[in-house]
Amino acid sequence: MARTVKIESVSPSAAISGGDILIRGQGFDPSKHVRPRVKFGDREGSVVVAAADFLLARVPDGATHGQIRIAADGMESAPYPFSLGVQIADSLHPVANPAIDRQGNIYATFSGARGQKVPVSVYLIDPSYRVKPFVTEMMNPTGLAFSSDGYLHVSSRFDGTIYRIDPEGHSTVFAEGMGVATGIAFDRHGFLYVGDRSGTLFKIGPDRKTFVFATLEPSIAAYHLAFNAEGDLFVTGPTTSSYDAIYRVTPAGEVSRFYRGLGRPQGLAFDKAGNLYVAASLAGRRGIVCLTPNAKAELVVSGPGVVGMAFLPNRRLILATNSALFHLDWNVEGLPLLS
Numbered sequence: 001m002a003r004t005v006k007i008e009s010v011s012p013s014a015a016i017s018g019g020d021i022l023i024r025g026q027g028f029d030p031s032k033h034v035r036p037r038v039k040f041g042d043r044e045g046s047v048v049v050a051a052a053d054f055l056l057a058r059v060p061d062g063a064t065h066g067q068i069r070i071a072a073d074g075m076e077s078a079p080y081p082f083s084l085g086v087q088i089a090d091s092l093h094p095v096a097n098p099a100i101d102r103q104g105n106i107y108a109t110f111s112g113a114r115g116q117k118v119p120v121s122v123y124l125i126d127p128s129y130r131v132k133p134f135v136t137e138m139m140n141p142t143g144l145a146f147s148s149d150g151y152l153h154v155s156s157r158f159d160g161t162i163y164r165i166d167p168e169g170h171s172t173v174f175a176e177g178m179g180v181a182t183g184i185a186f187d188r189h190g191f192l193y194v195g196d197r198s199g200t201l202f203k204i205g206p207d208r209k210t211f212v213f214a215t216l217e218p219s220i221a222a223y224h225l226a227f228n229a230e231g232d233l234f235v236t237g238p239t240t241s242s243y244d245a246i247y248r249v250t251p252a253g254e255v256s257r258f259y260r261g262l263g264r265p266q267g268l269a270f271d272k273a274g275n276l277y278v279a280a281s282l283a284g285r286r287g288i289v290c291l292t293p294n295a296k297a298e299l300v301v302s303g304p305g306v307v308g309m310a311f312l313p314n315r316r317l318i319l320a321t322n323s324a325l326f327h328l329d330w331n332v333e334g335l336p337l338l339s
Contacts, residue, residue, distance in 0.1 A: 005036075005072050007080040012287065012300050015059045016085035016319060016326045019287060019302030020048060021068075023055045023080075028072055036072035040084065041065025059084070059302075085303065085319055085326035088129040094320035096183060096224055097267040097308035099144035099152060100337075103127070106310070106318055107134065107152060108325055109141040115158060116140070122154060122165070125325065134169045142222060143184040145192070146337065155181040155194060157222070162194060162204070175204050182222035185233070186337075187251075193233060195223025201235070201249065214253045224308070226268045226276075229335060234258065234276060236265035246278065246291070259295045267308025267320070270335040279306040279320075288319070301328065311335070 005027035015021055028036050029052035038045045038057040041064060049056040055070065066084035070077045092108050099107040106125040112118045122135035122144070135141070140158035147153060152165040153174060160181045164174040179196030186192055193213060194202040201223070203213035216223070219237030226234050233249040245260040246268070263281035270276055276291040277300070288301035288309060305321040311334020312318060312327075319326045 005070055005075045005077040007068060007070060007077050010068060010080055010082055012298075012302050013081075014083035014085065014301045014328055014330060015287070016301070016303035016306075016321070016328070017059050017061045017063060017087070018304040019059045020285060021045075021057050021059065021082075021302060023057060023068065023070065024053060025070070025077070026053055027075065027077075028052055028055055028070065034073075036070050039069045039071070040082070041067060083328055083330055085301070085317075085328040088318075088325050088327050089123070089125050089131050090324040092123060092320075092323060092325065094307055094322065094325070095222060096143050096320075097226075097269065098310045098318055098320050098325060099146055100310050100312060100318065101146060101152070102150065104312065106325065107144055108320060109144065109154075111140055111142055111157075114140060122152075122169075124169075129327075135163075135165055135171060136169075138163060138171060142182050143195070143225075145184045145186055147186055147192070148190055153184060153186075153192065155184050157182055157197070160196070162192070175208060175210060177210075178202055182219075183225040183235070185225035185227055187227055187231060187233075193225055195219075195225055195235065195237070197222050197237060201225075201233075214249050214255050216247060216255065221264075222266070224265075224267050226270060228270050228274065228276070229272075234268060234270075236262075236268055236278060236280070238264045238266065244280075246276070259291055259297065261297065262289060265289075266306075269309050269311060271311070272333045272335050277309060279308055 008025040043060045043063040066082040067079040093110045095111045104127040120133040121138035124134040142157045143155040160178040162175040163171040183195040192204040197219040199218040201214045223237045235247045248258040265280035290300045308320040317328040
């Protein structure tokens with residue numbers, strides 16, 4: 001029987017540059033001690049591990065086309081479909097989810113080291129992916145969230161202040177005294193929730209009255225917040241453990257553990273089907289982990305340094321690493337954040 005090179009499955013089915021992909025198939029066994037070659041479009045990726053029926057390959061920098069092909073012993077597989085995230089902005093420093101307004105503009109931070117003052121605190125990336133300065137003179141911007149009236153709100157972990165940003169990028173103080181303010185999220189009733197990484201979730205009403213909503217284990221980095229369609233608040237907060245939890249907090253402030261077993265979980269978002277997506281590592285592989293409503297976990301996007309994400313209305317996912325933004329064409333519809 002003639003030997004063939006064939007790709008049978010790729011896991012996960014999406015990645016950004018630097019992500020590791022497990023490729024299963026046949027005919028990968030190298031002859032004459034020459035490893036097979038893996039191409040992502042016209043760019044060759046590195047082969048981390050090779051065997052007769054599987055390869056672990058790394059997505060190369062600069063790849064712009066998602067189809068995967070494998071060449072071995074003078075033969076080449078048919079192309080296999082694959083979703084590849086393409087970089088749209090760099091020289092940033094996000095530490096949480098980006099935010100997206102009704103016009104499709106994307107907002108991301110240059111957060112900086114604690115106490116570092118940078119020329120631009122928040123950047124606006126328009127629908128054509130042109131990057132523009134938006135907010136200046138803010139120390140350590142961290143969490144981003146839009147209210148139902150279309151105003152961007154930004155937390156500062158430097159001074160525990162929440163700022164309200166008008167459409168021209170001018171900021172005013174919305175709330176103060178939030179400790180080490182990190183993740184923020186609005187509920188359907190217009191209340192703003194703020195994660196103080198020292199162990200407190202605050203709830204701020206439309207009248208700006210503030211009270212303690214719930215308490216959690218302190219985080220070494222930040223809390224990240226997201227609401228599901230039922231109004232429960234989900235929270236991540238990396239600790240010194242490599243086996244961290246995701247918490248669910250009911251509207252009454254009752255805290256329970258939704259899932260445990262992720263490494264350094266950070267930004268999170270829901271799709272319309274109720275699945276939760278988390279920037280984290282699962283079994284040592286970093287990227288975006290999908291958790292079903294019954295808490296079954298699977299790595300669905302592979303990539304290093306991923307800290308957050310946001311869904312666009314056109315089934316496109318925006319991923320934030322600690323220095324850049326990527327767009328990923330993906331057949332997943334996100335849960336709308338704006339009413």
